[in-house]
Amino acid sequence: MEDKGLFGKILAIVPGLAVMIGTLYVLRVYVEPWMKDAVVFGSKGWLVQVLSLNYILLSILTGMFYRNILFGGKIPAWAEEGFRTTRLFIKTGVIMLGSLYTFDKLLKVGGVAITLIVAFVFGTAIFVLWLGKRLGADRSVTATMAAACGVCGVSAAVATAPGVRAKPVDLALSIATILGFGIMTMFVSPFVGKMLSLSDYQFGAWVGTGILNSGQVLATCLAFNPNFAPGTAVAYGEIWNVVRVICIPFVVFFITAWYWKGEADAEHVSLGSILASKFPIFVLGFIGMTALSSLHIIGAEGSETLHLMRDVMAWVFGIGLVGLGAYIDVREIKAAGGKPLRIGLIAGVTKYVLAMIIILAFIPKEGAF
Amino acid sequence: MSDKKKSLTVFKSDRHEDLAAIFASALIVVVVLTYMAFIVPSVGIKAPQDGKLVEIFVAEGADVKKGDKLYALEVVKKKWVNNVMEEKVAVESFTAKANGKVLKISGKPGEAVKKGKQTIVVLEHEKGTLP
Numbered sequence: 487m488e489d490k491g492l493f494g495k496i497l498a499i500v501p502g503l504a505v506m507i508g509t510l511y512v513l514r515v516y517v518e519p520w521m522k523d524a525v526v527f528g529s530k531g532w533l534v535q536v537l538s539l540n541y542i543l544l545s546i547l548t549g550m551f552y553r554n555i556l557f558g559g560k561i562p563a564w565a566e567e568g569f570r571t572t573r574l575f576i577k578t579g580v581i582m583l584g585s586l587y588t589f590d591k592l593l594k595v596g597g598v599a600i601t602l603i604v605a606f607v608f609g610t611a612i613f614v615l616w617l618g619k620r621l622g623a624d625r626s627v628t629a630t631m632a633a634a635c636g637v638c639g640v641s642a643a644v645a646t647a648p649g650v651r652a653k654p655v656d657l658a659l660s661i662a663t664i665l666g667f668g669i670m671t672m673f674v675s676p677f678v679g680k681m682l683s684l685s686d687y688q689f690g691a692w693v694g695t696g697i698l699n700s701g702q703v704l705a706t707c708l709a710f711n712p713n714f715a716p717g718t719a720v721a722y723g724e725i726w727n728v729v730r731v732i733c734i735p736f737v738v739f740f741i742t743a744w745y746w747k748g749e750a751d752a753e754h755v756s757l758g759s760i761l762a763s764k765f766p767i768f769v770l771g772f773i774g775m776t777a778l779s780s781l782h783i784i785g786a787e788g789s790e791t792l793h794l795m796r797d798v799m800a801w802v803f804g805i806g807l808v809g810l811g812a813y814i815d816v817r818e819i820k821a822a823g824g825k826p827l828r829i830g831l832i833a834g835v836t837k838y839v840l841a842m843i844i845i846l847a848f849i850p851k852e853g854a855f
Numbered sequence: 856m857s858d859k860k861k862s863l864t865v866f867k868s869d870r871h872e873d874l875a876a877i878f879a880s881a882l883i884v885v886v887v888l889t890y891m892a893f894i895v896p897s898v899g900i901k902a903p904q905d906g907k908l909v910e911i912f913v914a915e916g917a918d919v920k921k922g923d924k925l926y927a928l929e930v931v932k933k934k935w936v937n938n939v940m941e942e943k944v945a946v947e948s949f950t951a952k953a954n955g956k957v958l959k960i961s962g963k964p965g966e967a968v969k970k971g972k973q974t975i976v977v978l979e980h981e982k983g984t985l986p
Contacts, residue, residue, distance in 0.1 A: 499865060570865045577876035582883065641869075685935050767870065771877035775884075784884060784985075789952035790898045791891040791985040798883055813863070851935035 495567070502561070502568015503805075506812075509548050510804040513541045542708040543673070545804050549811020559817055572809025576701050577768045579803040580728070584775025585784055585795060586714065586721045592776060594854035595687075595725055599694070602844070603729040606695050606837060611636035611737055614833045615744060623825040626652040629745045630660045631826055635833040637730055637737045640665070640699060645734060645764050649742035656826065658818070663830035666819040668702040671838060676709040678842075686711055686719040687853030688845050693719070694726020696841035698834065701810045703727045704803065714796040716787070717853050728772055735764040891985055897958055898986045899974035900949075906930035908962045908975065909946055915960055919951045921984075925976050926962065953984035 490498060518534075518541045526532040533539045553561060561569050611632040618628025633646035640661055647657045675697070679689040693706045707723035714720060739760045778784050785791030866872040891898075902908075906928040913925055927948045934941050955978045962968065962975035980986040 495865070567865055570863060573864055574866075574872055574876055574879065577873065578879045578883070581876055581880040640863075683940075687935075766873060768873040768876045771873075771880055774877075775880065778884070784888065785891070786952045786985070788903055788949065789985060790900065791887065791952070794891060795884070795887050798887060802883070851938045851940075853935070 498567040499571060500568065502565035503571055504568070505552070505565055506568065506571075506805045506808045509552075509808045510541070510545060510801065513544045513548065514801075514804065517541070517544060540709065540712045541804060542705055542712060542807060545807040546672070546705055546811035546814075549808045550814050550816070551811075553812045553814065554816045557812075559815060561812055569809050569812050572806050572813060575802050575806030575809065576704070579704070579799055579806060580700065580724065581768055581771035581775055582795070582799040582802065583714075583720070583724045584772040585779045585792070585799075586716050586724070587776045588780040589776060590780075591716065591855040592725065595722065596729075598849070599691070599725050599729045602691065602695050602841075603726055603733065606841060607636050607730060607733045607737060608740070610833055610837050611741060613836070614829055615741075617829055617832060618825075621825055621828060623829060624656070625745060625748060626650050627656045627660070627826055628829070629741045630656055631663075631829045631833070632741050632744075633737055634660045634664045635698060635830060635837065636741075637698075637733050641731075641766070642734050642737060645738045646741055649738065649760075650745040659824065659826040660830070662818045663827050664698050664834065665814065667830060667834040668697055668699045669814060669819070671697050671834075672702045672706045672709070675706045679710050682846070684845075685851035685853065686717060687722050688849050688851060690719045690722025690724075691726060691849050692841055692845040694723040694730070695845070696838040700727055700731060701807065705807055705810070708803070714799055716855055722853060728769055731766050732769055734766060735761045738764055888985065892983050895986075897977055897979040899961070900925065900976045900978060900986075901971050901974055902928060902968040903949070904928070904930055904970045906968060908964050908966050908968055910964055911960055911962060911976070912948075913957045913960070913976065915957055917957045918955070919957060919978070920954050921951055923951045924948045925951055925978075928968070951978065951986075953978075953980040953986045955980035955984070955986065 521533040521539060522531050524531070524533055529536075553559065557565075614632035614635050615628060618625070618631065623631075629650035630643050630647055630652045634640075634643035636642065643657060643660050643664070646652070652660075675689075675693055679692070684692065689710050690707055693703055693710075697703045697706060703723050704720060704727070707718075707720040711719045736757075739757045742760070775784075784795060864872045866875055909927040909929050911926045913919055913923070919925070925948075927946050929944060929946050932943055932945045932947075957976060958979050959977040960975075961977065962973065966973075968975065978986060
């Protein structure tokens with residue numbers, strides 16, 4: 487491939503990025519305000535109040551529209567580099583979410599979050615390893631699905647695949663299955679949450695535990711309550727999300743060790759080397775941002791400075807979510823099938839429903855902050 | 856299709872992308888703080904939630920210190936108590952977040968305000984502070 491140089495690479499990003507930013511601008515400035523005032527079925531704001539259609543869900547839907555209809559299933563070459571900045575925006579937004587907390591607030595819910603996440607992450611991984619054996623699935627496929635369903639969807643599946651010698655097709659099927667499941671839960675969860683009158687705390691905890699992908703957790707929380715502020719669904723959901731993301735290297739180690747234990751030519755797998763290569767260091771940025779917030783360096787709660795910071799955060803997330811939508815290829819999801827689909831659906835639904843039962847039974851409606 | 860083509864990032868690796876995200880967020884923080892502390896001369900303070908403006912504690916031209924009360928809003932406070940949503944009307948005071956001077960009073964006691972819509976007080980803050 488031709489080396490474009492730094493300037494050429496930056497230039498290649500511009501067209502796709504301009505589409506993402508322009509889309510979000512139109513959605514936030516024109517479409518969302520119109521929807522708030524639009525009268526549907528004789529009710530003003532029906533689209534927003536009943537369908538939970540805010541700029542967050544619209545961003546994802548528009549991204550999906552671009553990919554699957556406008557672009558005919560593939561992001562065109564001229565926009566491809568720009569859309570590849572999607573995860574950069576989502577990770578930057580996650581780091582900035584650290585400004586919603588102080589360390590004492592994190593400690594208040596941290597214990598509950600760690601207990602639930604660790605139980606669900608490792609519980610799901612162990613369940614999938616058992617289920618894969620029971621269904622007679624290939625060990626590589628089972629291991630990849632265990633990572634995908636257990637911890638954090640795409641990242642964990644991609645991180646685990648080389649260590650368990652998964653074939654590209656197995657990895658693609660695993661990712662398609664969990665993304666398909668995630669998309670369904672992303673649109674269904676806000677309705678279920680409202681139907682069951684979940685509080686922001688309960689909803690964040692449920693979605694953070696039950697949904698498999700970081701971007702989808704954030705999008706679902708913001709669909710339930712679009713505000714970025716302490717005590718909102720996204721503030722609680724993100725704590726669960728960060729704890730889960732931190733689990734990635736440990737789950738990768740656990741599953742890789744399981745895989746090699748069953749192989750004749752067992753290789754040495756070291757937790758240290760997996761931590762060094764797989765630890766998602768952007769989480770350190772999140773902790774750093776919480777430190778700044780705890781030291782009141784980024785403005786007092788309720789200040790115009792924090793208000794502006796959160797507005798910028800909303801734009802950063804929105805741009806990332808247009809990109810997230812554009813990475814949802816309906817044809818790839820349709821291609822999901824066979825044992826990965828069965829394992830993914832059984833594990834995904836079990837986790838999603840069990841998380842809801844535990845949240846309703848043990849998590850109070852009143853939030854910790 | 857090459858590995859680069861399949862990659863979900865424009866960076867060499869996920870690790871590089873993580874570092875770029877840390878750098879980008881740090882840059883955003885620095886730009887926002889610098890803008891608010893040194894470039895914006897004054898800020899229009901708006902209601903943080905819907906309510907009724909009850910009282911304004913400051914006058915035009917007055918100097919205010921961080922923590923001084925600026926205005927009071929009558930708001931409906933919603934809180935989950937024993938798994939039941941409790942709603943009660945309360946009067947809440949809002950304070951200055953930085954030292955400065957009141958340039959203008961735009962709100963009038965008794966008027967209804969919408970979250971983030973009407974400006975209540977325009978405040979000129981000291982350079983280097985975060986309003």
